Amino acid sequence: MPDIVPLPADYPAWLTELKSRIHSAQQRAALAVNRELVLLYWQIGQDILTRQTQQGWGAKVIERLAQDLRNAFPDMKGFSPRNLKYMRAFAEAWPDAEFVQAVLAQLPWYHQLALLDKLKSEAERRWYVAKTLEHNWSRNVLVMQIETRLFERSGTAITNFEDRLPKPQSDLARESLKDPYRFDFLGLTEAAQEREIENALVRHVTEFLLELGAGFAFVGRQVLLDVGGDEFFIDLLFYHLKLRCYVVIELKAGTFKPEHLGQLGFYLTAVDRQIKDEHDSPTIGLLLCKSKNKVVAEYALSDKTQPMGIAEYKLLESLPAELQTSLPSIEAIEQALQHTEGESDA
Structure with a gap:
């Protein structure tokens, strides 16, 4: 059995610092990947919008585009017809390229979908974007805050x-x-x-x-x-x-x-x-x-x-009495959201 080499006195502190640097580098890398992905989706959405306006593209073209992109990039998720339509909606909701690059690209794509699905007003979307970045909300927390009308309260x-x-x-x-x-x-x-x-x-x-x-x-x-x-x-x-x-x-x-x-x-x-x-x-x-x-x-x-x-x-929310007893708990909401995310190939 090999002898155990004694470690330098400062080794534990150095190891802790090294692990922290590696973790930070991993986080920066993940953020960089997310930023590029969001910008790519916005650009694809802009292209679809332009071609729909100028060339009259219909749903069939989007379905064909989804098929061709999945064939070209079989290991890359996110090119379903549904997600391509989300890209178009994303570009339509946020026409300001500078704001997308400077602010929105900091949020994961699933956050973007929640903002699109649950909010109609750009002012409200911008408010929730700012709060999400300020407080580092997860998607589940963001959805809960929207559904409980935090902006209004x-x-x-x-x-x-x-x-x-x-x-x-x-x-x-x-x-x-x-x-x-x-x-x-x-x-x-x-x-x-x-x-x-x-x-x-x-x-x-x-x-x-x-x-x-x-x-x-x-x-x-x-x-x-x-x-x-x-x-x-x-x-x-x-x-x-x-x-x-x-x-x-x-x-x-x-x-x-x-x-x-x-x-x-x-x-x-x-x-x-x-x-x-x-x-x-x-x-x-x-x-x-x-x-x-x-x-x-x-x-x-x-x-x-x-x-x-x-x-x-x-x-209790101001709902009819017959509905109050069936209000979902926070845990039930989170489980439903996780189930939805798991099913989506966005």
Whole structure:
């Protein structure tokens, strides 16, 4: 049995660094391949569009083209008639070649198909493209965000951030909240009480953080505050990594009432004095309620000196009762998407 040669002292650290460099090189290579593939598909789509317009190409020509390309490149997937039509739709949806090269080519092809299939507006597509690149969403997460109408809900909570926070923090804080929040992954009925909702959110904290959005880190639930010997408990406490501040979330199972903000403000003061570090920004409060009168909420916030927001939550989508019980879970959606991707030869 050969003798074991003693390794240099710095060998483990060097090996770790080397593996990291190899992994980074593999990632860069994969991104480069994806970029070239997306650009190739866009160029093919543009050619098809041009010939259809100028020469009146029909579906039969595309079917023949698919057959010829597959014969010429038998080891290369993606030349089915269906995918060629997607290439044409891709080029038609994105006529700006510079934007395709600089931005869209960073996203995998399956992301492009999700954007084409599920969105009709270029403005919405551009918004989801930007968010996907910013947060590195997988295709499944992108699809879920589209289907839960994130674009329509983002930045719509009623807040006083513009008057209580400096720019650009006020804009970022406003965009970090949405209205309504969807808690349909909890499997609760509309009759659920505050503590029941809170318990379920903690059990499903991964989905809850995904719904809250990028930047939120979970700190704790029923966080104890000792104020002058009296004990108080915060429903949910988070820290926002981009805003660099604590976020207190209070749940109310009924309709919003102005007095709710008094309790929330008390918690913000306590967190600022007992928990917040000197380098943290002022703590933000978010009151989640089952329903609210918008005018009442705006009035209630107008004289509050602390940064707060008010938003509704939905335990189930507003669907007919006979359909609510058959709402798919996130797991079911992901499995269906994976099954669809597996069947496609795009």
